[in-house]
Amino acid sequence: MNIIRVATYNIHKGVQGLGPARRLEIHNLGLAVESLDADVVCLQEVRHSNRLEAKRFPRWPELAQAEFLAPQGYEAVYRTNAITRHGEHGNALLSRWPVLGHQHEDMSDHRLEQRGFLHVSLDVHGQMVHVLVVHLGLVKASRARQVAQLQRYIQREIPASAPLLVAGDFNDWGTTVQLALAQTGLHAWAESVPTFPSRLPLAQLDYVFARGLKPLGLMVPRGRIWWRMSDHLPLIAEFALPVT
Template identity: 65%
Template sequence: MDTLRVATYNIHKGVQGVGLARRLEIHNLGHAIEQLDADIVCLQEVRKLNRQGERRFARWPQQPQADFLCPEGYCAVYETNAYTRHGEHGNALLSRWPVVRHRHEDMSDHRFEQRGLLHVELVVAHRPVHAIVVHLGLIKGSRVRQIAQLGDFITREVPPDEPLVVAGDFNDWGTRLRDAMNAMGLADLQGRRTPTYPSRLPLTQLDFVYARHLKPVSLTVPRGRIWGRMSDHLPLVAELAVE
């Protein structure tokens, strides 16, 4: 295999709008994720269950959202980051390639934000590839500490000679975490303006795909009015060359 196509997408729990204008977008998101045609799809703000949503929306899926969104022939992996009054949500990974194992680590920096990382080991064209899905905090100091924790996790859990992808919602205003990621040997495609937030009028890039032992060759954001309706983020799709 020459390239690996990786997408990251914060799906905003499958619901958009506020108050009485709230609408269920999970079905549209399912079609959209299929259109991305990615080998690996990294998702954030994915609901395992939500009792309030089940009561409000007649078409609320009976399956957890990761399983509902999983295209035919893919594997779905989910881990909870946050427990709320009405349910729980977290990170998910959908893979076209077989999953060997997965693990979760709590990255919560304070009691007001529940965060975590999802590490999935895959077999891609007969070789191991590691993927880590992250959703970092809203506070700058939290993000700095979470990146340090991410580095410790990678050192401990990922063999240094095996390909690694780290993708997700970094909440990284101004791309200030890039130097720290580069110091871990993880690179993204620099020099391209790829804003992903807010989806209706994207002004800044909060979502990133970093890789080690995989060379970033292209970075795209889908365009069109429908993408601005389904979530407050746009998906980011990276093509990575297999070294």
Template identity: 60%
Template structure:
């Protein structure tokens, strides 16, 4: 059974179709690069963090893996202080967590006016939060957020990733990921690595397979179920979920004017079953 949420104008709550059938056997994962909650430049710059909160809640995922999440930014906080809803008083991860969800955040990059990184929102209990710097050079600060999640009595290891802009850097970051997994994740544990891989040429599937990780792809094979960037006319599948110990049941990329407005990426939602 599916429902169609009412159509709303851009700038209001986003719309899409999602299954309303609860299944204790399906684990729904969302991954979303939120572009620090702000869009536009100069006088046209606008705050989207409040709309993003509505969008993330609409995903109805068990866990949501977020990239480019602000902990704070002094300049933008001042700039948007007098906007209708205002800059959130807390960090964006905590602000975006729907009711009943816990949040985990770790910083990847420190900038002149603030810092940003990866976050995980989970409706299930979380274990000890780990963070691993995988920066390949001083011009790009990148990291891995590792959080065990207790789902249906089973420990699922979730890694939120944001890889670099250069292919050689991404290959080295896969190796750093492998080293972290060898140290911290049991070989037989259910695992997923989700995030923005910046893999424009789609060259990372093979090295990730070398780690025992398979890309979660829709059984339908439709390109529309995987491309997420740019959000207005998506043609690149930069946002992905790689899995071990899971079978992909379905994937979904929400679309529409409201989703295109909120970030330069669209979210990707995958539904998984234990393999």
């Protein structure tokens, strides 16, 4: 049985804390990502560059965060969602498997939030697996329109027979997104596994939805080491690939 292990993690741009207590966590995050031992790591709030933070923190990496976090032997794919005064940030995917192609679609719904999703196709055990890395908006009405856009994209760009994973931070405190994606044949685990806020998790905002793959297991690592690095906890899911 061929198994694929997928993690999704909002890394909060590699920095935690407020004001003078702000601290750089990107180096710890590099060790953490490697410890997840996932075949595919879907990341949100990944900085490509930030001139202000680079001046503030002497140990700011020279590499863009996606490349810096990629374990040895992994390919890193990054696309920008938001351009800010001092830099830019977006979604990334780190893959143990060969990357066959990738594209990005803007899904910004209003001028205060720049959003997008990353589509990467992978060669996993000789099969093409599609992965979408998503970070939805904070406003409920915006999320509804973004999910509808996501559904249209899937129907247009991804064959119904192809294995598909949709992972990321959905910012949904209820079941609205789950019910909507189920209409596209995408399902997550029935039980809730809280991932936010990381110090005292109350809600599951992070999901791995799948179509055409058999779910095997789901876990969320906990402990002080994890809540210090980001305001989200990582979510790890395992699936069996269909036999071809």
